[in-house]
Amino acid sequence: MKSAKRNRLQWATTLGVLAWVCLLIPTGCATSRKKSKAETVAVGNGARSTRDTTKGAQPETHTHRARYWYVIDNIEEKREGADKKGGFVVKLWAALPIDRPGQEVDLREIVPEPTEIVEDPIGGNRVIYWKVTERPKEGPLVFSYDVTVKNRAIIKDLDPSVARRPDPSSVQSKHYTSSEPWIEITPEIRKKATEIVGDEKNPILQARKVFDWIVEKMTYDYPHIKERGVKRAFARLKGDCGEFSHVFIAMMRSLGVPARMVTAMWYKSGGHAWAEMFVPPYGWVPVDT
Numbered sequence: 001m002k003s004a005k006r007n008r009l010q011w012a013t014t015l016g017v018l019a020w021v022c023l024l025i026p027t028g029c030a031t032s033r034k035k036s037k038a039e040t041v042a043v044g045n046g047a048r049s050t051r052d053t054t055k056g057a058q059p060e061t062h063t064h065r066a067r068y069w070y071v072i073d074n075i076e077e078k079r080e081g082a083d084k085k086g087g088f089v090v091k092l093w094a095a096l097p098i099d100r101p102g103q104e105v106d107l108r109e110i111v112p113e114p115t116e117i118v119e120d121p122i123g124g125n126r127v128i129y130w131k132v133t134e135r136p137k138e139g140p141l142v143f144s145y146d147v148t149v150k151n152r153a154i155i156k157d158l159d160p161s162v163a164r165r166p167d168p169s170s171v172q173s174k175h176y177t178s179s180e181p182w183i184e185i186t187p188e189i190r191k192k193a194t195e196i197v198g199d200e201k202n203p204i205l206q207a208r209k210v211f212d213w214i215v216e217k218m219t220y221d222y223p224h225i226k227e228r229g230v231k232r233a234f235a236r237l238k239g240d241c242g243e244f245s246h247v248f249i250a251m252m253r254s255l256g257v258p259a260r261m262v263t264a265m266w267y268k269s270g271g272h273a274w275a276e277m278f279v280p281p282y283g284w285v286p287v288d289t
Helices: 171-175 187-197 203-217 230-236 241-254
Strands: 009-013 017-019 025-031 038-042 048-052 061-072 090-096 103-111 116-119 126-132 141-152 154-158 259-266 271-279 283-287
Touching: 061 090, 090 141, 126 141, 154 283, 187 203, 187 230, 187 241, 203 241, 203 271, 230 241, 241 259, 241 271, 259 283
Parallel strands: none
Antiparallel strands: 009 154, 017 259, 025 061, 038 048, 061 141, 090 126, 103 141, 116 126, 259 271, 271 283
């Protein structure tokens, strides 16, 4: 994945994670497998997935059943706004896993019944909202939902000769080429990105150069929450998977290529984050630094 000399680039994202969600506790797992030659593909940060190399074969599909929950205790009453008369109120927002390339989500039982599910029409995110106005008779408040998820590795063979720069008036360009908290496009970042790509204008080859620079120059170091963000990560050239991705995204955005963050949790522990960039005709392409 580090060679910049290949004419066709092959990038992959990790298998066995639930994308854009904060915590998953597995309750069971069933895997569909084919008996054929398999090849291990390094996908960044030590993570690995497998792909079937038999002619015409598709990546393996893994089915997971999981439960995601919040437990709230030590509740104190707070009289505020429209809830002054009722006295007791607990409000909770949580990200829901979504359908996306390599991931099909079947949302099952939600407990208690949600007050609302808010959907982002551009990014595709879904956020569940609960409002509870009755104090539990005993014990903590427990919120949960069950999901069945089908995952498969994403393999994209990218040919720079057919890649195009996105239309500046497109939805992707309008929403994913500007600064935002933790992904600020500073003059220093813009200057370095321009220096890295030189005269290269092809978005895939630009991304290849930025990717290689990050992998070569940055060192893994898990930051404190107060130290997160591209400004500090770029200045120190240190960070975790999320910070590596912040630097990649900020640099690509500074070059006019739409890029965004994907966050996820492993099914058995820990989390992961990677970037995506938008390149016609391929659409959103995963980039795992």
